Amino acid sequence: MAQAPSRLAHARPVPHIVSEIPGPKARAHVAYDETWTSPSLPRAYPIVPVRGEGLTVEDIDGNLFLDFAAGIAVTSTGHSHPQVVAAIKEQAAELIHFSASDFYLPIYAQVCERLAGVAPIKGGRARTYLGNSGAEVVEASIKLARHATGRQNVVAFLGAFHGRTYGAVSLTASKAKYHAHFGPLLPGIYHAPYGTVEDLKWFDEVLFDKLVPASEVAAIIVEPIQGEGGYLVPEDGFMPGLRELCDRHGILLIADEIQSGVGRTGEMWAVDLWDVKPDILLTAKGIASGMPLGAMVARADLLEAWGAGAHGSTYGGNPVACAAAMATLDLIESGLVDNARVRGEQAMAGLRELAARHPGLVRDARGRGLMIGVEFDTAAHAEAVQRAAFQRGLLVLECGKTTVRMSPALTVRKDEMATALRIFGESVAEVAARGD
Ligand SMILES: Cc1ncc(COP(=O)(O)O)c(C=O)c1O
Known part of the structure; x- marks a missing residue:
């Protein structure tokens, strides 16, 4: 097949400096x-x-x-x-926007079906909510977890980065400057030590014993590999141990795969490295090759428990971003x-x-x-x-x-x-x- 001419014809070999840096x-x-x-x-x-x-x-x-x-x-x-660009162009020429919150968009549902098919959600039956960014679907997951469990508290990890909006930044604990002068943050958030099997003892010995009973914890949100916090890979037993801990206490496990997902780790999802199935999986970043899209893939029974109007967004799952996601998934899976x-x-x-x-x-x-x-x-x-x-x-x-x-x-x-x-x-x- 003939190769399309490169827009950066002079791009081989890279890099090529023609001016001082910065010029x-x-x-x-x-x-x-x-x-x-x-x-x-x-x-x-x-x-x-x-x-x-x-x-x-x-x-x-x-x-x-x-x-x-x-x-x-x-x-x-x-x-x-080129395949992503073509999909974006084609969709933009057909329909740029028609809010999926209030109406029915075919491509929105197709992305949801596709993600439910590839995300390893506990129990197997999944449905999906689409937003515009990572932080937006983190927010959605806090709301869903509280709504579905009737519990208020959420545990994140020291070193975590989940975004900059109020709920997400309250979960974030990678740099103190992200919190500085913004308080009060979202209440009911605790931060656990990250990464080793030994660290998991903190839940029973400290959190549930001294701070809040496990029966009042809605969810634990975790980056299966910490991103902003330093690209930290946890010990092999950590993620399975977390799954077991959540099961023992009826706590939802939210995997924030916003950075680690969509094939980046050499598995479709980083949780696949340890064969762990979360209740909720969050993705964004790589899912649409740069178009703004976030997705919360969750156990269908959790999503089916919150009613019409509980959550939505004007732009989330915009058809152009969805078209980019479909083309991206085609490429990722090939x-x-x-x-x-x-x-x-x-x-x-x-x-x-x-x-x-x-x-x-x-x-x-x-x-x-x-x-x-x-x-x-x-x-x-x-x-x-x-x-x-x-x-x-x-x-x-x-x-x-x-x-x-x-x-x-x-x-x-x-x-x-x-x-x-x-x-x-x-x-x-x-x-x-x-x-x-
Ligand atoms: C793991 C993780 N979660 C959430 C976010 C927030 O995503 P966004 O910047 O799209 O809001 C990021 C962004 O770096 C991230 O790496």
């Missing part, structure tokens, strides 16, 4: 942006993208970057995948999950060698599939490596305090992974050579 147009744009946009946006470094294709991004000065950040783990099928696993193995092999070359600086390389974290000895060194990679044309993004994450599109090729590992290695070597 003059990028610097001018940053100054303009700083006049008009909210300073609350935590920009990592001054990339000003104008065009993307696959894993290649062109900035406003014509520099080409290899994108291993993917818009914070969102562009799962690469930038502007080999991208396997590619994520294989390319993830390639990455881990390279990063373990890198860690062995710089044992003082690189403290850990961990992850599953294409959800990869490289931990450094200090926050300053993680930041310096991220910056050095940017200067060389590789986009990565920090998470946690001392970790740099790699979360490329699931379409990443072997040669692109090799290039990224080479540039990342050079960036680490540069920081090591500075010796500060």
Whole structure:
């Protein structure tokens, strides 16, 4: 089959720097942006993208970057995948909006059916609510859990990130600054230690014994692999232990797969790594390749217990976002999950060698599939490596305090992974050579 001509014809091999980084147009744009946009946006470094294709991004000065950040783990099928673009165009030409809250949208129900078919929900029978973002479906899950159980309290984990809206930020516990000056937050939220089987004892020994009875806890919400908190993979027994704990006390288990889901870990969902079936599964980010869509897939009996009007949204499950999701799922299910696993193995092999070359600086390389974290000895060194990679044309993004994450599109090729590992290695070597 003839290949469509590349919009970034000069994009091989990436990266390709034609101007200093950031270049003059990028610097001018940053100054303009700083006049008009909210300073609350935590920009990592001054990339000003104008065009993307696959894993290649062109900035406003014509520099080409290899994108291993993917818009914070969102562009799962690469930038502007032709099949996704075609689906968006076709749907936009037919119907852009017709609120699914008040009327019936065929494509909305099709996405719900599709997600119910692939999400491993306890009991097997699932229905789905669609929103616009991750935080929105986190909010929906708090409401559903309280409504379905008649209980008020929700437990999240230290290090968790669930979003910025009031309920979601109350669950979030990855950085104190996310809470600063915003109180009072949502009441009835507790934070548990994350990640080991030993940590699970905290529930019986501390929470249920000293703070609140288990019979008053509606749900435990967990990232099966913590994202913003540092790309932390829990001990193997942790997720199954949590499922067992929830079953023992009639507590709902909510898996926040907003970052870890849709094939990123080399399994369709990170919970599949441990064969755990949550009562509610949340997805967003990678589900629609960059169009705003969030989904709460839940046990049908839970959703069937709240009546008409209990929850809804004007735009949630917008037909254009749904069309992007259908095209994304087609691509994900045609080999991208396997590619994520294989390319993830390639990455881990390279990063373990890198860690062995710089044992003082690189403290850990961990992850599953294409959800990869490289931990450094200090926050300053993680930041310096991220910056050095940017200067060389590789986009990565920090998470946690001392970790740099790699979360490329699931379409990443072997040669692109090799290039990224080479540039990342050079960036680490540069920081090591500075010796500060
Ligand atoms: C695990 C997790 N949950 C929730 C969110 C919030 O999603 P959104 O930014 O779409 O509101 C994020 C975003 O980074 C996330 O990583």
